[in-house]
Amino acid sequence: MTGVSQATVSIVLNGRSEGEVRIAPETRDRVLRAIAETGYVADPVARRLAAGHNRIIGVFTYESVFPTSNSDFYHPFLVGIEQRAESLGSDLLLLTSAPVVDGRRRIFHEGNRLRLADGCVLLGRSLDREELARLLADGLHFVSIGRRDDAGGPVPYVGADYAAAVSALVHRAVRLGHTNLAYLGHGGPAESWADRMRGFTDTVSSLGVQGIHLPPATPAPAAVGGVGGGVAEVWERVRAAGVTAVFAEDHADGVALYQHAKQLGVPLSIATLGEPMRPGNESNVEFSGFRIPRQRMGAEAMDVLTALIEGNPTQTQRLLECELVVGETLVERK
Amino acid sequence: MTGVSQATVSIVLNGRSEGEVRIAPETRDRVLRAIAETGYVADPVARRLAAGHNRIIGVFTYESVFPTSNSDFYHPFLVGIEQRAESLGSDLLLLTSAPVVDGRRRIFHEGNRLRLADGCVLLGRSLDREELARLLADGLHFVSIGRRDDAGGPVPYVGADYAAAVSALVHRAVRLGHTNLAYLGHGGPAESWADRMRGFTDTVSSLGVQGIHLPPATPAPAAVGGVGGGVAEVWERVRAAGVTAVFAEDHADGVALYQHAKQLGVPLSIATLGEPMRPGNESNVEFSGFRIPRQRMGAEAMDVLTALIEGNPTQTQRLLECELVVGETLVERK
DNA sequence: TCAAGGGGCTAATACGAATTAGTAAACACT
DNA sequence: AGTGTTTACTAATTCGTATTAGCCCCTTGA
Numbered sequence: 159m160t161g162v163s164q165a166t167v168s169i170v171l172n173g174r175s176e177g178e179v180r181i182a183p184e185t186r187d188r189v190l191r192a193i194a195e196t197g198y199v200a201d202p203v204a205r206r207l208a209a210g211h212n213r214i215i216g217v218f219t220y221e222s223v224f225p226t227s228n229s230d231f232y233h234p235f236l237v238g239i240e241q242r243a244e245s246l247g248s249d250l251l252l253l254t255s256a257p258v259v260d261g262r263r264r265i266f267h268e269g270n271r272l273r274l275a276d277g278c279v280l281l282g283r284s285l286d287r288e289e290l291a292r293l294l295a296d297g298l299h300f301v302s303i304g305r306r307d308d309a310g311g312p313v314p315y316v317g318a319d320y321a322a323a324v325s326a327l328v329h330r331a332v333r334l335g336h337t338n339l340a341y342l343g344h345g346g347p348a349e350s351w352a353d354r355m356r357g358f359t360d361t362v363s364s365l366g367v368q369g370i371h372l373p374p375a376t377p378a379p380a381a382v383g384g385v386g387g388g389v390a391e392v393w394e395r396v397r398a399a400g401v402t403a404v405f406a407e408d409h410a411d412g413v414a415l416y417q418h419a420k421q422l423g424v425p426l427s428i429a430t431l432g433e434p435m436r437p438g439n440e441s442n443v444e445f446s447g448f449r450i451p452r453q454r455m456g457a458e459a460m461d462v463l464t465a466l467i468e469g470n471p472t473q474t475q476r477l478l479e480c481e482l483v484v485g486e487t488l489v490e491r492k
Numbered sequence: 493m494t495g496v497s498q499a500t501v502s503i504v505l506n507g508r509s510e511g512e513v514r515i516a517p518e519t520r521d522r523v524l525r526a527i528a529e530t531g532y533v534a535d536p537v538a539r540r541l542a543a544g545h546n547r548i549i550g551v552f553t554y555e556s557v558f559p560t561s562n563s564d565f566y567h568p569f570l571v572g573i574e575q576r577a578e579s580l581g582s583d584l585l586l587l588t589s590a591p592v593v594d595g596r597r598r599i600f601h602e603g604n605r606l607r608l609a610d611g612c613v614l615l616g617r618s619l620d621r622e623e624l625a626r627l628l629a630d631g632l633h634f635v636s637i638g639r640r641d642d643a644g645g646p647v648p649y650v651g652a653d654y655a656a657a658v659s660a661l662v663h664r665a666v667r668l669g670h671t672n673l674a675y676l677g678h679g680g681p682a683e684s685w686a687d688r689m690r691g692f693t694d695t696v697s698s699l700g701v702q703g704i705h706l707p708p709a710t711p712a713p714a715a716v717g718g719v720g721g722g723v724a725e726v727w728e729r730v731r732a733a734g735v736t737a738v739f740a741e742d743h744a745d746g747v748a749l750y751q752h753a754k755q756l757g758v759p760l761s762i763a764t765l766g767e768p769m770r771p772g773n774e775s776n777v778e779f780s781g782f783r784i785p786r787q788r789m790g791a792e793a794m795d796v797l798t799a800l801i802e803g804n805p806t807q808t809q810r811l812l813e814c815e816l817v818v819g820e821t822l823v824e825r826k
Numbered sequence: 827t828c829a830a831g832g833g834g835c836t837a838a839t840a841c842g843a844a845t846t847a848g849t850a851a852a853c854a855c856t
Numbered sequence: 857a858g859t860g861t862t863t864a865c866t867a868a869t870t871c872g873t874a875t876t877a878g879c880c881c882c883t884t885g886a
Contacts, residue, residue, distance in 0.1 A: 163865075165844080166866075168844055185864080200844095207872070208844040208871055251585050255583045274548075499837080499874080500836075502874055503874090505873090506874080508875095541840095542840075544841065
């Protein structure tokens with residue numbers, strides 16, 4: 159159309175016409191006009207092959223991106239990711255082609271397309287350790303949302319500082335007169351749960367108050383509704399130990415226990431360490447706890463990833479502060 | 493390592509050694525052994541470049557996919573799209589960066605990345621006719637979610653059969669004794685609204701009952717809350733015409749009118765022809781109407797698009813049946 | 827002995843951009 | 857006029873794989 163060579167188009171397209179290689183402004187305009195008219199876009203695949211990058215960021219989730227049930231757990235993260243992608247001028251590629259094996263998506267599989275993108279944001283409660291190790295070994299650019307333990311090397315991540323948040327809650331409880339606390343939950347296996355429990359255990363021992371660990375009453379991990387029929391049992395153990403403040407790993411567990419105690423007319427302080435999976439408070443009680451800065455996590459993950467891709471990584475492991483929620487359920491000990 | 497050519501490796505890798513091109517079993521084993529030893533994996537990028545397509549499906553929305561407010565509207569479509577993408581082994585490229593010109597997003601603009609993908613799903617209440625025409629003219633593969641009129645040629649779409657749904661509701665109203673009906677809404681400009689009104693008008697005239705058309709009281713299109721302060725006016729016209737059943741294009745309009753009539757203690761049947769924009773019924777009345785099969789629309793759009801891309805299009809214009817909601821607001825005429 | 831007919835493999839090319847070496851033309855300066 | 861120097865571009869190569877035309881060698885048959 160313009161009578162120029164492919165090389166010229168490439169140079170114009172990549173805005174290199176001002177540096178070492180120069181193109182006359184008129185020629186450049188002619189090319190740009192033709193591009194605008196035809197809507198031409200460089201093939202990302204060829205681009206990636208030739209240049210090694212294509213301004214596409216992959217988003218890999220271990221569950222569906224657009225979930226049916228647990229209303230938008232990912233949503234806030236994605237808002238942050240999308241915002242940053244837009245300002246960076248990158249497109250987002252949802253790696254939905256990864257097949258589900260044994261109930262979870264696998265990154266590595268025959269025909270995995272991770273390399274189509276310049277880098278990848280990993281989203282999921284728990285990431286497979288072996289896959290992380292392989293990502294590191296293969297030298298692929300990626301960031302995990304949520305802290306991860308080393309996997310044959312340090313894993314780049316942007317996580318929430320659960321340990322600090324829980325610690326702050328414990329401090330508050332102690333300030334309110336509680337000296338007999340309990341952590342209700344598994345404390346694992348994902349790093350996020352472990353961090354919460356560590357925050358509890360460390361703070362309790364450093365403050366010299368009593369802190370016990372209660373496993374949730376419902377052992378089945380797939381069971382919904384948290385504590386389920388076992389609230390009564392948990393309650394018994396809480397009473398027996400003389401606990402006056404409970405830190406519930408799972409929001410639903412905390413809610414159930416709170417309502418149980420309230421029905422019995424016994425005062426019990428509760429802090430929940432996870433956000434409700436479903437929006438809309440069943441009861442309209444605001445639970446004490448903290449808020450995970452999801453949107454910011456998404457945005458910062460993009461920052462880390464960009465830096466990684468461009469070869470000047472700074473602070474590839476970040477923990478963001480959670481916002482404390484005072485709420486109504488963590489109150490002075492009577 | 494094995495002393496064979498790159499071509500041989502490619503052939504072995506793709507298991508073509510039994511067809512037209514043949515490789516001796518011993519050679520094949522030697523290659524396979526070397527592959528196993530080195531852990532070699534074909535570069536997916538080069539693979540895609542050679543293959544000519546990239547198994548990327550673009551998703552174009554006239555608004556951001558992840559904004560907090562209107563995500564609920566798109567969500568079900570996206571669930572369907574993602575599900576199908578997964579089973580088709582495609583990745584999804586979010587084309588959210590379209591700039592807003594004259595109050596609406598444009599597909600074609602400087603730097604649009606539409607051609608990145610093999611094809612594209614278009615999502616939005618109303619699509620620009622010229623842009624559709626250009627998509628057709630350029631021979632780009634795409635499907636619209638929602639029926640579209642021809643734009644210099646037939647537009648591939650997967651829509652909801654609003655005409656049939658409204659028709660069914662009108663039939664029900666007549667069966668319940670109503671003979672004086674009204675359609676409350678613009679009946680345009682988008683195809684989806686026109687279809688609803690056509691369903692009403694056609695059915696009313698074929699059944700030989702009276703059916704009038706009432707424009708919504710709030711003329712400003714941007715105004716939220718539907719009928720707003722104009723309910724009273726609408727109500728006057730309904731009374732004056734002796735209408736006993738109203739078909740409200742906009743959900744909010746229907747709700748407002750229903751409540752107005754209820755307050756006055758006058759029986760009035762209402763059917764709403766659009767789903768509420770915000771979840772959570774303000775009042776806990778279940779309105780009569782229908783449900784749009786959004787998730788299925790998303791999935792079938794992917795089917796149509798895939799067929800289009802692969803060059804064997806079948807049924808590129810589909811209307812899916814809506815599920816009728818009996819509800820409590822369309823009742824027997826007293 | 828020579829042609830015909832496979833089997834088994836490779837050289838060459840395509841895919842679509844990015845990059846680099848190089849070249850022609852214009853210009854500057856002695 | 858001769859010798860740099862700059863400007864503005866293009867030809868050629870590269871990335872890693874898929875594909876195809878074709879080559880060589882071994883059989884077979886007359």
